[in-house]
Amino acid sequence: MPLLLNILIPTIFAGIIFILGERVAAKQTRRLFVLAALLNFFCSVFSLQFFYEGSAAFRQWLFLDHISTPILLLTASLFVWVSIHTVGWLQAIDALTVRGAVDGPAAPTISSRLYSEAIFLACMLLFLGAMNLAISATNLSLFWVAIEATTLVSAPLICFQRSKAALEAMWKYLLICSLGIALALLGLFFLAIADPTRSGLNFFVLRECANLLDLQWGKAAFILILAGYGTKMGLAPFHTWLPDTYSATPGVVSALLSGALLNCAFLGILRITQIMPEALHTSCKQMLLALGFLSLFTAAVFVIRQQNYKRLLGYSSIEHMGLLAIILACSLRAPLMQRVLVWHLVGHSMLKVALFLLAGNIVLAYGTRSVNMVKGMFESMKWNASLFLLFLLLLCGCPPSPLFATELLLILELSSWQGAVLLLLLFMVAAGMLHAAMRMCMGSNPKRESMRKSALLAEKLAPMPAISGFLALFFGCSLLYMLLKLF
Amino acid sequence: MNGLIEVLLLGFLLCSFMLAGSSRLMHCIKLVATQGLLLGILPLAVAKVDGGSLGGEALFVAFINVAVKGAALPYMLQKAMQKADVRRELEPLLGYAASGLVALILIAVSFWFAQQLNYSEQVVSRLAAPVAFSGILIGLFLIVARRKALTQVIGFLCFENSIALFGAGMMLHYGALIELGILLDVFVMVFVMGIAVFQIKQEFQHINADLLNTLKDKPRK
Numbered sequence: 234m235p236l237l238l239n240i241l242i243p244t245i246f247a248g249i250i251f252i253l254g255e256r257v258a259a260k261q262t263r264r265l266f267v268l269a270a271l272l273n274f275f276c277s278v279f280s281l282q283f284f285y286e287g288s289a290a291f292r293q294w295l296f297l298d299h300i301s302t303p304i305l306l307l308t309a310s311l312f313v314w315v316s317i318h319t320v321g322w323l324q325a326i327d328a329l330t331v332r333g334a335v336d337g338p339a340a341p342t343i344s345s346r347l348y349s350e351a352i353f354l355a356c357m358l359l360f361l362g363a364m365n366l367a368i369s370a371t372n373l374s375l376f377w378v379a380i381e382a383t384t385l386v387s388a389p390l391i392c393f394q395r396s397k398a399a400l401e402a403m404w405k406y407l408l409i410c411s412l413g414i415a416l417a418l419l420g421l422f423f424l425a426i427a428d429p430t431r432s433g434l435n436f437f438v439l440r441e442c443a444n445l446l447d448l449q450w451g452k453a454a455f456i457l458i459l460a461g462y463g464t465k466m467g468l469a470p471f472h473t474w475l476p477d478t479y480s481a482t483p484g485v486v487s488a489l490l491s492g493a494l495l496n497c498a499f500l501g502i503l504r505i506t507q508i509m510p511e512a513l514h515t516s517c518k519q520m521l522l523a524l525g526f527l528s529l530f531t532a533a534v535f536v537i538r539q540q541n542y543k544r545l546l547g548y549s550s551i552e553h554m555g556l557l558a559i560i561l562a563c564s565l566r567a568p569l570m571q572r573v574l575v576w577h578l579v580g581h582s583m584l585k586v587a588l589f590l591l592a593g594n595i596v597l598a599y600g601t602r603s604v605n606m607v608k609g610m611f612e613s614m615k616w617n618a619s620l621f622l623l624f625l626l627l628l629c630g631c632p633p634s635p636l637f638a639t640e641l642l643l644i645l646e647l648s649s650w651q652g653a654v655l656l657l658l659l660f661m662v663a664a665g666m667l668h669a670a671m672r673m674c675m676g677s678n679p680k681r682e683s684m685r686k687s688a689l690l691a692e693k694l695a696p697m698p699a700i701s702g703f704l705a706l707f708f709g710c711s712l713l714y715m716l717l718k719l720f
Numbered sequence: 721m722n723g724l725i726e727v728l729l730l731g732f733l734l735c736s737f738m739l740a741g742s743s744r745l746m747h748c749i750k751l752v753a754t755q756g757l758l759l760g761i762l763p764l765a766v767a768k769v770d771g772g773s774l775g776g777e778a779l780f781v782a783f784i785n786v787a788v789k790g791a792a793l794p795y796m797l798q799k800a801m802q803k804a805d806v807r808r809e810l811e812p813l814l815g816y817a818a819s820g821l822v823a824l825i826l827i828a829v830s831f832w833f834a835q836q837l838n839y840s841e842q843v844v845s846r847l848a849a850p851v852a853f854s855g856i857l858i859g860l861f862l863i864v865a866r867r868k869a870l871t872q873v874i875g876f877l878c879f880e881n882s883i884a885l886f887g888a889g890m891m892l893h894y895g896a897l898i899e900l901g902i903l904l905d906v907f908v909m910v911f912v913m914g915i916a917v918f919q920i921k922q923e924f925q926h927i928n929a930d931l932l933n934t935l936k937d938k939p940r941k
Binding site for chain 1: 837838839856860863869872876879880883886887890892893894895897898901902904905908909912913916919920923924929932933934935937
């Protein structure tokens with residue numbers, strides 16, 4: 234039942250906020266929004282008791298296992314940070330708005346709104362509900378419905394602030410992701426043909442009878458579903474929408490898209506991998522490895538000399554999704570790698586949410602997304618700057634980051650030449666990201682006087698990303714401590 | 721082999737083929753609506769031919785299917801067309817004669833590909849898979865070869881209809897809840913896309929999707 238509540242609470246609150254809309258003060262809807270996020274978090278914690286339990290009738294639709302439980306908790310806690318940050322961000326925009334027009338350097342990025350704030354908050358809650366449904370769905374076709382729903386409710390979020398770039402990004406996101414997900418639906422039909430039990434794609438039944446699966450149809454289904462959910466997850470070569478979308482959206486939306494949505498899409502690929510018969514494991518592994526390394530390569534090439542710091546973070550997401558695909562490929566042979574998979578996913582999401590929220594703060598203060606135009610961050614906004622640099626270092630895998638531990642374990646698992654290529658690509662990404670970050674943080678800021686007010690507001694928005702990032706740091710420390718004790 | 725089902729499937733194939741060769745958006749919308757209609761009545765025809773009776777649940781799903789894909793979606797597309805004030809796809813990236821030829825080749829490829837697969841006994845008709853694959857490929861082709869955002873939506877619907885046809889033709893059923901969920905998703909998608917088309921028209925003064933290319937990695941000079 235708590236699992237159902239996880240889906241119902243955000244949906245109902247979204248309905249309330251949508252209906253109240255402009256009729257009540259913005260303060261009230263914002264409070265309701267944060268309340269919904271908190272309730273959802275408690276509900277997720279409460280649903281832990283359903284881990285491995287629950288009646289058979291219940292498990293026909295919703296369940297949790299050792300992989301989806303951390304993702305559910307992660308999504309719920311990230312949403313709490315993001316919701317509080319969103320309210321702060323909206324208040325900051327209100328503070329910057331003088332007589333209907335935005336004041337200061339941030340004006341070009343905070344153009345007029347396409348629709349009201351209440352719809353924005355309601356869509357965010359619906360987005361959370363759809364993600365919760367996807368995470369806990371037992372039936373693979375129910376999972377598909379949920380993933381498609383996440384695309385639809387997150388598309389309006391992208392163009393909250395009316396601009397040509399945002400509309401273009403939304404169109405690309407809608408069209409490319411919908412096409413990808415429709416391919417996954419075709420893959421599900423193939424899977425239903427391959428499945429001799431005619432179970433209606435129940436995950437448990439499929440996993441029990443994995444070795445009865447028809448090999449030809451099963452392999453075709455795997456390819457289509459990998460391509461379909463891979464599009465949504467941002468694996469190269471299906472990643473083209475991702476940097477465009479992330480660069481054009483408000484920071485809070487890109488934080489959710491990157492920190493929470495990509496995990497859900499990845500869960501789809503994980504589930505389909507889990508139900509593949511052993512005869513297909515080799516080819517599945519090869520495909521996952523190929524896409525994973527291609528994603529890493531794409532990220533490495535485009536991160537170097539990248540001019541837009543939000544695109545930079547987007548390419549870093551592609552890199553980490555590639556790493557997840559590689560870890561998944563390894564976990565086919567070594568089941569222990571499934572734990573590494575979860576660690577990596579959790580570490581990446583926390584750090585990426587923190588970084589995207591900070592990037593949103595930088596946009597708010599400087600009013601630009603270009604690396605060249607942001608100078609002297611240490612001078613004008615020292616909290617944001619130091620957190621940005623610290624979390625970027627952690628994201629690149631500097632110890633004691635959790636990503637350091639997982640990447641180390643991954644390289645131990647890979648063959649030596651694969652490990653070497655991986656290290657080289659990781660190094661390239663790290664070099665590109667830190668190069669851009671140092672240029673943004675150092676130097677003196679020529680716009681210092683004109684952006685005094687917006688920089689002050691951005692500094693006030695630093696706590697939420699700090700919480701998220703420091704939790705990741707703490708997680709990394711405990712992970713490393715545990716590993717060191719093991720060896 | 722049975723006459724009625726084959727006629728429905730061939731009608732579907734004809735619609736996909738004509739989509740590739742028609743320039744007027746209204747015509748395209750009507751073709752997609754016809755596809756949806758044929759798709760909706762296919763399960764009913766199958767039940768009639770098999771002699772079995774259809775459960776109330778399946779009947780309900782078929783009814784909703786016809787209502788959404790045959791009426792609601794075309795209506796929304798028509799609204800979007802009027803709001804965005806476009807009637808024709810004037811300068812397709814590939815001409816109409818050439819598009820027809822490509823569509824023919826795609827259909828041939830689909831029939832060849834469908835022959836390579838081995839089916840279980842539970843297939844409605846041998847024609848179902850090749851017709852579905854043709855529609856999928858033609859839908860993809862329309863998305864790539866047309867400029868207007870609205871035509872891309874129509875291509876997407878053709879793609880989606882064909883995938884659903886594949887499911888219906890292979891007698892795959894997930895249960896009413898899931899099928900209604902899929903329908904709801906498609907419905908909302910076209911709704912959101914319709915709004916997006918209107919907003920793009922407002923902001924850019926056109927809906928040529930190939931001109932939506934400002935987001936790039938290289939900084940603009």
